[in-house]
Amino acid sequence: MELVFALVIGALTSSGVYLILRARTFPVVVGLTLLSYGVNLFLFSSGRLATGQQPIIGTAASYADPLPQALVLTAIVIGFAMTAFVVVLSLRNLADNEDDHVDGKQPYKSPAPEEEEEVTGK
Amino acid sequence: MNHWLTAPVLIPLLGGILQAFMGYAPISLRRTLALATTFLMLVSAIVLLIMANDGSYRIYAFGNWQPPFGIVLVLDRLAALMLVMTAVLALFCHVFSIGGADEGNRQFHGLFLFQLMGLNIAFLTGDLFNLFVAFEVLLIASYGLLMHGGGTVRTVPGLHYVVLNLIGSAVFLISVGMIYSVTGTLNMADLAVKVPQISGEGLSIVKAGGMMLLVVFGLKAAILPLCFWLPRAYSKATAPVAALFAVMTKVGIYAILRVYLLIFGDDAGKLANLGMDWLFPIALATLAMGVIGALGSGTLKTLVAWQVIISVGTLLAPIALGSEAGLSAALFYLLSTTWTVGGLFLVSELVANQRGSAKDRIITAPKMQSRTFLSVLFLVGAVAAAGLPPLSGFFGKVLILQSAEAGTEMAWLWSVLLTGSFLTVIAYSRAGSIVFWRTVDGHLNKPDPLNGRVSVAAGALTALAIAMVVLAGPIMAYTDATAAQLHNADAYIEILQTPMVGEDS
Numbered sequence: 001m002e003l004v005f006a007l008v009i010g011a012l013t014s015s016g017v018y019l020i021l022r023a024r025t026f027p028v029v030v031g032l033t034l035l036s037y038g039v040n041l042f043l044f045s046s047g048r049l050a051t052g053q054q055p056i057i058g059t060a061a062s063y064a065d066p067l068p069q070a071l072v073l074t075a076i077v078i079g080f081a082m083t084a085f086v087v088v089l090s091l092r093n094l095a096d097n098e099d100d101h102v103d104g105k106q107p108y109k110s111p112a113p114e115e116e117e118e119v120t121g122k
Numbered sequence: 123m124n125h126w127l128t129a130p131v132l133i134p135l136l137g138g139i140l141q142a143f144m145g146y147a148p149i150s151l152r153r154t155l156a157l158a159t160t161f162l163m164l165v166s167a168i169v170l171l172i173m174a175n176d177g178s179y180r181i182y183a184f185g186n187w188q189p190p191f192g193i194v195l196v197l198d199r200l201a202a203l204m205l206v207m208t209a210v211l212a213l214f215c216h217v218f219s220i221g222g223a224d225e226g227n228r229q230f231h232g233l234f235l236f237q238l239m240g241l242n243i244a245f246l247t248g249d250l251f252n253l254f255v256a257f258e259v260l261l262i263a264s265y266g267l268l269m270h271g272g273g274t275v276r277t278v279p280g281l282h283y284v285v286l287n288l289i290g291s292a293v294f295l296i297s298v299g300m301i302y303s304v305t306g307t308l309n310m311a312d313l314a315v316k317v318p319q320i321s322g323e324g325l326s327i328v329k330a331g332g333m334m335l336l337v338v339f340g341l342k343a344a345i346l347p348l349c350f351w352l353p354r355a356y357s358k359a360t361a362p363v364a365a366l367f368a369v370m371t372k373v374g375i376y377a378i379l380r381v382y383l384l385i386f387g388d389d390a391g392k393l394a395n396l397g398m399d400w401l402f403p404i405a406l407a408t409l410a411m412g413v414i415g416a417l418g419s420g421t422l423k424t425l426v427a428w429q430v431i432i433s434v435g436t437l438l439a440p441i442a443l444g445s446e447a448g449l450s451a452a453l454f455y456l457l458s459t460t461w462t463v464g465g466l467f468l469v470s471e472l473v474a475n476q477r478g479s480a481k482d483r484i485i486t487a488p489k490m491q492s493r494t495f496l497s498v499l500f501l502v503g504a505v506a507a508a509g510l511p512p513l514s515g516f517f518g519k520v521l522i523l524q525s526a527e528a529g530t531e532m533a534w535l536w537s538v539l540l541t542g543s544f545l546t547v548i549a550y551s552r553a554g555s556i557v558f559w560r561t562v563d564g565h566l567n568k569p570d571p572l573n574g575r576v577s578v579a580a581g582a583l584t585a586l587a588i589a590m591v592v593l594a595g596p597i598m599a600y601t602d603a604t605a606a607q608l609h610n611a612d613a614y615i616e617i618l619q620t621p622m623v624g625e626d627s
Binding site: 020025028032035036039040042043045046047048065067068071074075078079081082085086089090092093096097102103104 | 274296300
């Protein structure tokens, strides 16, 4: 079980990191999601892997640690909200710049720096 | 148990919830309530500062759960200092924002207050996982604030900021998991007890976890390899938001202070002073990078944003050296630089509004309105930021220089800090003389005159540099006591012994 668990975490994290390094926002968002899955599983395993154990100390020889589950739950909720936000932000980036490149434009298409118009708070 | 400790968290929480439901209320009512909330928060922070000044630790255990089993808020001198620093900065930023910057987004005040709540939880919490939650609370509010304001210029810096911080959160969780898997606790006081006892194969896991934690805090604090997101994001943010963000990098520094002095401090056995030998060269490199960026910046706001990075380097160098005098000096400089940088962001915005299409770019333009007032504010801010006498930045830097003990580290610190300060003076004088003195003939659309709120906010925040010189004695006494308290980790550990049931003091 430990080996499979470790391989799953490793595969999720490495694909997540690979996708985060891509230049388009959609792979980056998917990469962040995969990375957070890997992290959540990792956090879950920090209380040691056990099956069929009680979550209470003292009633049995070994026990399942309940605290990492609480941590994972918190991390899942926060990660979900953040993913929703980054999806909206990526769409806004696409709409504003008419390009889903993470820098807003292709690097080779950057001629003279254009004037950035800013209207503050009006 | 002390219920006052929840006040800096509850006040902005309740105020923020109220704002969330009042999006369509008249703007004057929303502004009044929001400002009152920030003011109340400042009052509660000052009350906590007076309480913390007796040198004892006060805790608030949620649900009356005995630490380390429940989540605790812990108040000590450092936490109180950070609370007051944030509340003062926030009040002036808030006053500035009601001068017009809060229009265009009905939830600006709500986000602003939630941001303050996240900051206050981060300063008060005594639990590593709760620190993660606090970071997320303040980050998600900061994402919204960073995007505040019209136009499309903030989208790309905002996206970079969000993605970087999400990766940072993932790394934070991994390091928390690594530390928990060995120690079985995340309460900071309990960790300080458990970490020195670790031996065998657990040691390298906790060591790796501790170093990854330093990477996360380094990302928040914007130390060298992780600082390039900051100038673009901060210089594009609306002025009061950028000024409030001056405190965001200080959260990273606070976390480094808290975790590495308490958990990986001098008493941590094999893990004592983990990462501090890395931090010193990185801090100096950050300082050098900030100075290079400041010299090369094309707008006033970018210049001030690089000043944030300069101050991070200046702060972390004495912290990494670890002496008590250095810590006290760093805390003094922390107060000075946070307020000064906040004030400079506000002044840059006022300058940008008076210069038509030239905005805050460092180029010649027709003579601006209210030039005398703005140039005096910029002068005071620049003198304080660069560390010229007689303002507070000078005293902070002198104290930092004095705190270094003779040796190679002193040579490095003195040479980098002094050369950096000299080049910072050049950067500010270049920017100031081009923007304020060199004027060309030309037509300038008559801008709105400065209104009272923005002038008062920018002026008062900048004038704090002078106030800090007048009050330098009491402030120094407080930072000295804070540094002594931070170096005495045993007293912090005693909060584990606090009796819970039926106690109410």
